Each structure stands twice: as structure tokens, then as C-alpha cells.
Amino acid sequence: MSHMPELVIRDLHVAVEGKEILKGLSLEVKKGEIHALMGPNGSGKSTLANTIMGHPRYEVTSGDIQFKGESVLEMEADERSRKGLFLAFQYPVAIPGLSVANFLRTALNARLGVAETNGSGAVPRKKGIAPKEFRALLREKMALLKMDESFAGRYLNEGFSGGEKKRAEILQMAVLRPEISVMDETDSGLDIDALRIVAEGVNALAGSDMGVLLITHYQRILNYIKPQFVHVMIDGRIVHSGGSELALELESKGYDWVRDKEEVQS
Amino acid sequence: MSTAPTTGIREGYEEKYGFHDADHYVFRSRKGLDKEIVAQISEMKGEPRWMRDYRLKALEIFERKPLPNWGGNVAEIDFQDIYYYVKPTSEEAKTWEDVPADMKRTFDKLGIPEAEQKFLSGVGAQYDSEVVYHKIQEKLEKQGVIFLSADQGLKEHEELFKQYFGTVIPSTDNKFAALNSAVWSGGSFIYVPKGVQVDVPLQAYFRINTKDMGQFERTLIIVDEDAWVHYVEGCTAPNYASDSLHSAVVEIIVKPRARCRYTTIQNWSNNVYNLVTKRAVAYRDATMEWVDGNLGSKLTMKYPSVYLMEPGAHGEILSIAFAGKGQHQDAGGKVIHAAPHTSSKIVSKSISKDGGRAGYRGLIKVAKGAIDSRSTVNCDALILDEASRSDTYPSMEIEEDQVTIGHEATVSKIGDEQLFYLQSRGINKDEAAAMIVSGFIEPIVKELPMEYAVEMNRLIQLQMEGSVG
Numbered sequence: 001m002s003h004m005p006e007l008v009i010r011d012l013h014v015a016v017e018g019k020e021i022l023k024g025l026s027l028e029v030k031k032g033e034i035h036a037l038m039g040p041n042g043s044g045k046s047t048l049a050n051t052i053m054g055h056p057r058y059e060v061t062s063g064d065i066q067f068k069g070e071s072v073l074e075m076e077a078d079e080r081s082r083k084g085l086f087l088a089f090q091y092p093v094a095i096p097g098l099s100v101a102n103f104l105r106t107a108l109n110a111r112l113g114v115a116e117t118n119g120s121g122a123v124p125r126k127k128g129i130a131p132k133e134f135r136a137l138l139r140e141k142m143a144l145l146k147m148d149e150s151f152a153g154r155y156l157n158e159g160f161s162g163g164e165k166k167r168a169e170i171l172q173m174a175v176l177r178p179e180i181s182v183m184d185e186t187d188s189g190l191d192i193d194a195l196r197i198v199a200e201g202v203n204a205l206a207g208s209d210m211g212v213l214l215i216t217h218y219q220r221i222l223n224y225i226k227p228q229f230v231h232v233m234i235d236g237r238i239v240h241s242g243g244s245e246l247a248l249e250l251e252s253k254g255y256d257w258v259r260d261k262e263e264v265q266s
Numbered sequence: 267m268s269t270a271p272t273t274g275i276r277e278g279y280e281e282k283y284g285f286h287d288a289d290h291y292v293f294r295s296r297k298g299l300d301k302e303i304v305a306q307i308s309e310m311k312g313e314p315r316w317m318r319d320y321r322l323k324a325l326e327i328f329e330r331k332p333l334p335n336w337g338g339n340v341a342e343i344d345f346q347d348i349y350y351y352v353k354p355t356s357e358e359a360k361t362w363e364d365v366p367a368d369m370k371r372t373f374d375k376l377g378i379p380e381a382e383q384k385f386l387s388g389v390g391a392q393y394d395s396e397v398v399y400h401k402i403q404e405k406l407e408k409q410g411v412i413f414l415s416a417d418q419g420l421k422e423h424e425e426l427f428k429q430y431f432g433t434v435i436p437s438t439d440n441k442f443a444a445l446n447s448a449v450w451s452g453g454s455f456i457y458v459p460k461g462v463q464v465d466v467p468l469q470a471y472f473r474i475n476t477k478d479m480g481q482f483e484r485t486l487i488i489v490d491e492d493a494w495v496h497y498v499e500g501c502t503a504p505n506y507a508s509d510s511l512h513s514a515v516v517e518i519i520v521k522p523r524a525r526c527r528y529t530t531i532q533n534w535s536n537n538v539y540n541l542v543t544k545r546a547v548a549y550r551d552a553t554m555e556w557v558d559g560n561l562g563s564k565l566t567m568k569y570p571s572v573y574l575m576e577p578g579a580h581g582e583i584l585s586i587a588f589a590g591k592g593q594h595q596d597a598g599g600k601v602i603h604a605a606p607h608t609s610s611k612i613v614s615k616s617i618s619k620d621g622g623r624a625g626y627r628g629l630i631k632v633a634k635g636a637i638d639s640r641s642t643v644n645c646d647a648l649i650l651d652e653a654s655r656s657d658t659y660p661s662m663e664i665e666e667d668q669v670t671i672g673h674e675a676t677v678s679k680i681g682d683e684q685l686f687y688l689q690s691r692g693i694n695k696d697e698a699a700a701m702i703v704s705g706f707i708e709p710i711v712k713e714l715p716m717e718y719a720v721e722m723n724r725l726i727q728l729q730m731e732g733s734v735g
Binding site: 053054055056057076077078080081082086087092095096097098103106107110111156172176 | 707
């Protein structure tokens with residue numbers, strides 16, 4: 001059944017500290033779809049990911065990002081998140097002293113529209129998820145990602161290995177259930193076992209309820225996650241789009257092939 | 267005046283703590299400080315001669331000693347513009363029903379009777395200069411535990427009181443210790459007999475109500491051999507335009523193999539000078555722990571200290587200082603290793619925002635002969651904006667070679683990346699900042715009993731309201 005894509009990016013121009021990084025990028029992602037966005041280092045992939053989520057350092061100079069029919073450009077990151085956008089970070093930051101469980105419960109309650117309760121004794125506007133129910137949910141999602149239960153008590157991303165950090169990102173995605181998830185280089189820094197676990201997690205979550213924009217430098221992860229669409233990004237623009245076969249072609253021929261092709265075309 | 271909000275983080279200090287009752291006292295000394303006032307206080311209390319003399323001598327010392335020229339600015343305190351003694355009731359009550367209604371309402375609002383029922387072994391409630399309510403569980407009383415106001419302690423156990431009073435902190439220690447020794451009133455007297463474990467905390471709550479007053483409680487705790495006690499104090503005051511003075515002295519004696527933990531959650535209003543001297547002596551294999559949370563006051567100068575007197579003694583100081591607009595928290599701690607095989611740990615976390623100034627001032631001293639002493643000091647500062655300030659003044663006086671001393675200090679700012687990360691999960695900016703701050707102090711908060719950990723996090727959240735642009 002066709003419907004309006006949840007995420008619509010139109011002719012997006014983005015500057016960082018006055019330097020233009022994205023130079024007119026357009027892209028649409030629907031629930032149920034998996035898009036891979038590939039490109040060499042410095043092509044602007046992470047800029048796109050951070051801009052979609054609303055990082056204040058990235059300035060949209062023209063164009064628009066619409067989510068579920070509404071421009072998100074004036075929204076702060078937390079509002080975008082509560083509407084159903086998610087970003088799996090390439091480099092998740094550590095928050096010392098904040099446990100994974102405490103953090104996720106607060107985030108989930110924020111999504112459910114509950115006032116900040118978090119042990120503060122506040123009167124919630126609505127009842128948040130009950131602690132018992134939350135623990136069961138967390139346990140289920142951690143099992144999916146083959147994470148030890150002790151993980152819930154650890155401080156967020158503090159002392160996590162590369163693989164643990166990425167798994168923690170997927171865990172957050174699993175608990176928060178976004179409608180569109182942008183995954184920024186989720187495969188980087190993972191050994192093959194960790195990569196498989198992360199990919200299985202993504203596959204289990206990506207169904208008709210979620211669309212994925214998978215940003216990657218390498219074809220490797222696409223052995224495990226099968227995108228319907230592959231886009232090639234070079235110098236702030238999508239220069240080529242195709243089906244999953246495009247990823248393999250890129251792998252064997254390299255980005256120069258697309259670059260050359262583009263030059264021939266233009 | 268508003269009625270009691272018992273929950274909810276949206277009410278500010280003003281509403282929750284900053285209210286005051288109408289002036290309520292059975293006696294108030296005239297403003298100012300001199301021999302006559304000191305003698306009057308002693309006479310009102312019906313004290314023995316030796317205490318009256320002790321007070322008068324302390325007054326002389328106070329007058330002679332210069333103000334400290336370090337720490338915060340205390341030069342603005344006008345010692346003659348303060349009421350030194352405000353007696354709120356004619357006697358201490360043993361049931362809340364006997365506490366005058368408006369005072370009872372105040373303590374209800376602060377949640378004290380409720381806390382007493384739920385998770386405390388005993389409670390003392392001081393209102394201005396005197397303790398108006400005091401109660402300990404019968405079970406503990408039967409075991410010989412003494413938990414009284416310091417005034418009652420002097421009356422009922424004069425010999426024991428006299429044996430230890432002023433032995434840990436003499437009047438000559440510093441100007442404010444001298445002041446307290448001259449005009450002290452209220453505070454707690456605790457004796458835990460040999461081998462008795464008081465496993466549920468005792469609490470004292472200190473409330474200032476009268477404008478322009480000084481509160482000078484005096485606390486003396488003796489934990490006998492193999493005994494253990496946890497004492498908790500809390501404090502609040504109304505927001506008056508003029509300043510109040512709170513200057514306490516706390517002396518603790520921890521006998522061999524005993525353990526004492528003293529937890530403070532100081533939440534004075536921002537017009538209170540909080541200048542407190544706290545010191546413990548710990549004997550063979552004894553443990554003394556200070557957990558010191560400073561959130562309120564205009565200026566706090568407080569450095570809880572532990573003197574490790576015999577082998578095996580251990581001292582810990584966990585300090586949190588939070589300075590907002592117009593606040594200066596000069597907090598820290600001191601440990602003196604006076605015997606071999608002693609150990610200590612200081613963890614300090616300071617947070618400053620809106621132009622506030624918070625810091626750590628500390629001393630580790632290892633005396634000659636205190637071989638195999640070990641000490642670690644960790645000071646972390648979190649600065650929330652450009653206008654705020656953090657200071658670290660760690661001093662070390664190490665007179666012995668065979669020791670292990672570690673010191674680490676970090677200064678950090680709330681990172682944009684941390685905020686963005688939490689926000690990207692749907693958490694708004696203010697709460698994200700509060701979560702980062704709560705995480706920062708978590709290593710100390712997790713040491714608190716659950717109810718106080720919740721209270722501490724709630725207070726932090728209150729302080730963090732609207733703090734990020």
C-alpha cells in the first residue's frame with residue numbers, strides 16, 4: 001500500500017561553521033523500507049544524520065526536512081525524537097553516573113508523554129511505564145541483542161567497548177520504537193560477530209513499523225541487512241540511486257566509478 | 267504563605283522552604299554580642315558554672331581572633347546586628363502534639379514527622395535557638411543509646427558531656443568555633459554504648475525562622491567501642507532580604523573498631539552564612555565517614571575533618587557542593603594521619619552555575635612516623651556556564667616517606683554532545699542537564715540512604731530548573 005513517505009528531505013543545504021557541506025540533497029524514506037546511503041569519507045553522510053536529528057551545530061541554509069508531513073527544522077532534537085525519529089550515533093558519548101536502565105526509562109516515559117518523574121517525586125501527568133513492566137521490556141530487548149542483564153546497571157556508554165556501544169544504540173532503538181531510524185556508521189568498529197548481532201537486531205526491528213536509513217562506508221553490513229534502495233553520496237549530494245545490486249557494484253568498482261560516471265553524465 | 271506541596275519539583279525554594287512563621291518566641295536576647303548576652307544565655311539555660319565560664323572565655327577568644335582572610339568574604343557580617351539567642355518554646359516536646367501548632371506545621375511541611383515514622387530511629391527538631399522536639403525509639407533507649415539535644419545532654423549527663431565537650435574542637439581553633447563556644451544553643455548529644463549498632467539513622471533538623479538571627483548549634487557524638495551509628499542532619503531557612511548566620515560546631519569521638527557516618531544535606535536559603543567547624547577523632551580500627559551535601563547558603567565554609575589517631579583508623583569524606591546564582595561554596599575536607607597504617611579517601615564533586623562559585627579546599631597531612639598510610643583524593647568539578655567558577659585548593663603535608671598518596675582532579679563542562687545525545691532520545695534540555703548533573707554526583711549519592719538519595723536528586727533537579735538556554 002502506498003502512502004506519503006514519513007521522511008521527506010528536499011533540496012537540503014547545510015553549513016557547518018559557515019562551510020557548506022550538504023549541497024542540495026533530496027531523499028524520501030517510508031516505514032517498512034530500508035535505504036542504504038553510501039559514500040566516501042567527507043561526502044557529508046554524518047552531517048546528514050546529525051541534521052535530520054537536529055544537532056544545533058548544523059545550520060540548514062535552505063531546503064526542508066519533513067517528518068510525517070511537518071517540517072522539523074524548528075524543532076529541537078527531543079521533540080523530533082518524541083515524534084518518532086531516531087539516530088543511532090556513530091560515536092555515542094558517555095554519561096557517567098547515569099545507568100542504562102534509568103536513562104532508557106526516562107526516555108521512554110518522555111516519549112509516552114509523562115512528566116519527568118525519574119525518582120524525583122514529581123507527580124506524573126500520566127502514569128509512565130511501571131518499573132516491573134519496564135524491566136520485563138528491557139530484559140526482552142537485551143536478550144534480542146544477546147546482552148547480559150548486568151548491562152542495564154552500567155553507566156551509559158562509560159567504558160563500553162566499540163561493540164557494546166553500538167549494541168546499546170540498537171537497544172535504545174528497540175525500546176523507543178521509532179518510525180524512522182537513521183543509523184550512522186553503525187557497522188564501523190565492529191568485529192564480525194558483533195556485526196552479525198547488531199544486524200540481526202536491526203532486521204528484527206525493521207518491519208512495516210519502521211523505516212531505516214542506513215549510512216555506511218562499507219558494503220560489508222549489507223551482507224546482513226538487505227536494503228531495497230541504495231544511494232551513493234558524493235560531495236554533499238546523492239549522485240546515484242538504485243537497488244541492492246548497486247552496493248555490490250560499488251564494492252567491486254569503488255566510488256571513483258560513480259564519480260566518473262557522474263562526470264560523464266553532467 | 268502557601269500550603270504544603272509535599273511532592274512536585276516545579277515549586278522553587280521560596281514556596282517549599284522559604285516560607286516563615288510569624289515571630290514566635292518566649293524569649294529573645296537583644297541584638298548584638300557582649301558578656302552580658304553570653305551570661306544571659308547561660309543563665310536562661312540554668313547551666314553549671316563551668317559552662318558559663320567556658321562561654322565567657324570563648325567570647326574573649328572570639329573577640330581577639332581575626333576573621334579568616336581566605337575562603338569566602340565574611341567581612342560583611344555585622345556581628346552586632348544579630349540576635350544570638352531566640353528561645354522559641356518554654357520546653358522541649360516529646361510528642362509532636364506538644365509542639366506549638368505553627369512550628370508543627372513548619373516541620374510537617376518539611377516532612378519531618380513523616381520521615382520519623384518511616385525510616386528514622388530518632389529525631390531532633392531545632393527551631394531557631396532551641397530544640398523543640400526530641401524523640402528516640404524506646405528500643406534504643408533501652409540499649410543505653412543517648413540521643414538528646416545538647417542542652418539536655420549537659421543537664422542529664424553532665425559528667426560524660428564535660429569529659430568530651432571541647433576536646434576535639436577547642437574554642438581557640440578558629441574565630442567561628444570560638445563564637446559557637448560562647449553562644450552555643452541546641453544541637454545533638456549522642457552516646458552509643460559499646461557494641462550497640464544503631465542500624466536506622468538518627469536525624470536532626472535545623473530550621474531558622476527569625477529574621478537577623480544566628481543559629482549556633484553544638485553537636486557532640488561519642489561512639490563507643492564496636493558501636494555504630496548514622497546521623498543525618500538537614501537544614502533550611504526562610505528567604506529574608508537580610509543575612510542570617512549559622513555557625514555550628516560538631517565534635518565526634520569514634521572509639522576503637524566503632525563506626526560513625528555523619529550525613530548533611532544543607533539547603534539553607536541564599537541569605538545564610540554557613541560557617542561550620544566539624545571534626546572527628548578516630549581510634550584503632552575505627553571508621554569515620556562524612557557525607558556532606560552543600561546546596562544552599564550564601565557562603566559556606568566547611569571542611570569536615572578526621573584525625574586518625576591510632577593504627578587501622580580510616581576516614582572518608584564525600585563532599586558535594588552546588589553553587590548557583592549568588593552562592594559561594596567553599597567546601598572540602600581534612601584528614602590528619604597521626605598514626606601508622608591509617609587510610610583515608612576524599613571524593614569531592616562541585617557544580618557551579620549562573621555565576622556561582624564552588625570548590626574544594628582540602629588538606630591531607632601525614633605526620634612523621636605514620637608509615638604505611640594511604641590516602642586518595644579525587645576532586646571533580648562541573649561548570650555549567652561561562653559565568654561560573656570552580657576552585658581547587660588541595661594541600662598536602664607529607665612528613666613520612668613510606669606512604670601512598672594519590673590525587674586526581676578534573677574540571678569539565680556539560681558538553682553539547684552529551685545534551686544532544688540525551689535530547690535525541692526525547693528528553694528535554696533541562697532534564698537532560700539535570701540527568702548529567704545527577705550522574706556526576708551519583709558516586710556520592712549512592713552512598714546515601716535511599717530516601718536521602720531521592721531528596722538529593724530532587725534538590726538538584728530543583729536547582730537545575732531553566733538552567734540551560
